[in-house]
Amino acid sequence: MKRIQLGNTVFEGENDVYLLDGETTALVDTGVALPEVREELVDGLDEYGLAFADVDAVVLTHWHPDHAGLAGEVQAESDADVYVHEADAALVDGSETPLFTDRDLQRETFERWGMPDADRERLTAFFDAVSADLSGRPADVTTFGDGETIRAGGVELEALHLPGHTAGLSGFAFDPRAVPDHEPVAGADATEEAFTGDALLPKYTPNVGGADVRVEGALAAYAESLARIVERDFDAAHPGHRWRIDDPSRRAATILDHHRxxxxxxxxxxxxxxxxxxxxxxxxxxxxxxxxxxxxxxxxxxxxxxxxxxxxxxxxxxxxxxxxxxxxxxxxxxxxxxxxxxxxxxxxx
Known part of the structure; x- marks a missing residue:
């Protein structure tokens, strides 16, 4: 397993894309669809002798452009399968419009929050300035639900639905001993690690409520997701931004207490x-x-x-x-x- 870090000046800092290159080649997330980030992903794959055309599968933690933006482009060059949770699928295949570009949804949301007109205009101008290039081309997707298994890059990934930050955000549990070129954090005692996307981050607390306005009871949903991560007691978590988390249960409990x-x-x-x-x-x-x-x-x-x-x-x-x-x-x-x-x-x- 290799981590490819990509630039990100819009959201939570450097994005992490994970390359699984066992019997097949897979990516966990892809980065945002900006030209300079696309080149970073191209260069990152090239370091391992790979290109977009070599990717067999893309496994997405959630629909946000900084995670799914390049999925359609990778698929266009490789015919890769693109996996995403059923609750986020419409925002990856283009059949649903995100808040960034949906004026009606913006108006409804900003009114509900009591946002002043001047600040609505300021936020709308920000969306107009950055969102046109973020989401990239739509992808044909294969959906999954909680508990389903995806085999990608030669690794069995168990989908864990962890909603809150988005409706369909999912982590993927795996046995680190079965991953090529990956040394388990806990050595021979390691039995389970996970990709966590933005459900668990090492520095920031993932946004809840604004990151996906479709989520009903977003904070309650996210609190349950954090409790689930604590209960699973992973040996390590590989997040969507920044660096590996070596005590994910404690980090999840800390974020949960933060919300209290x-x-x-x-x-x-x-x-x-x-x-x-x-x-x-x-x-x-x-x-x-x-x-x-x-x-x-x-x-x-x-x-x-x-x-x-x-x-x-x-x-x-x-x-x-x-x-x-x-x-x-x-x-x-x-x-x-x-x-x-x-x-x-x-x-x-």
Whole structure:
């Protein structure tokens, strides 16, 4: 297994593409469809004597352009099978339009969040500036569901549906001992590692709420995904950005606790300021935002407000949220894990 790192100045930093070149050749994710990133992927494959035409399969963790953008181009040159979870398939095969280019969905979403007109225009201008080239050409896809097995690059990959960041985000569990040119992190004791896409990242907490506005109950879904990662207790995780995670259970528990901390902060904002919109809560949590974060900030705030509303802690009136219970048991709103007492998931998680 080889990791090919690609540039990314729009989203969460360097993208990781994983090359599996056993009995066949496969890629896990592809990077964004920008010319300079395409060249980086071409060069990365060339280091191993490979080209797009040699790829037999592309396995996607989710639909976001920085992970799926080049899938169609790889397929066009190789006729590779492109695998994606059924909930994200329409955004990879082009039959559904993403928020980046869907004006009606933008208007509906920004109104729900209480976003001011000037900020809507600013975010729309950002989308117009960057989104046209990001998604690349559509791909013909093969869908999978949770628990299904995909054989790619000579490796058996078990699909783990880990929704939250997107509706169909999936990780892929595998036996590291069966992967050519890969030394298991835990040595001979290793039995299971996973590709985690953006479900688990080593530096940032993956955005929830703004990254895929299709997800109902996004924070609840993501919390359950994190608890599932803790339970599986992988020896290592190979994320969609930056570097390998050598203690994925602890990292997942830390991010889960981070969301408990953030939920308490949202309750505190409403307790101090009175009824507020997702946009206003976002301003208290994150301050002034630029670029893609103009989407991610209020989306994150909305996911927490929505989670609190589902629990009866707040009530929604139009775009405003009013605090009903100023002293909720926040811990009870999230799943528990065996590592909860060992982590501190504060705002820097």
């Amino acid at each position: 901390h953030r939920t308490r902060r949202v309750v505190g904002v409403l307790d101090e300021s009175g009824p507020a919109t997702a946009w206003e809560v976002s301003a208290e949590l994150f301050g002034s935002l630029e670029g893609i974060h103009v989407l991610h900030g209020p989306g994150e705030a909305f996911s927490h407000l929505d989670h609190l509303a589902a629990a009866g802690v707040v009530e929604r009136d139009g775009t405003d949220y009013r605090l009903v219970d100023p002293d909720p048991d926040v811990a009870a709103l999230f799943p528990t894990t065996p590592l909860d007492d060992l982590v501190d998931g504060g705002e820097d998680a």
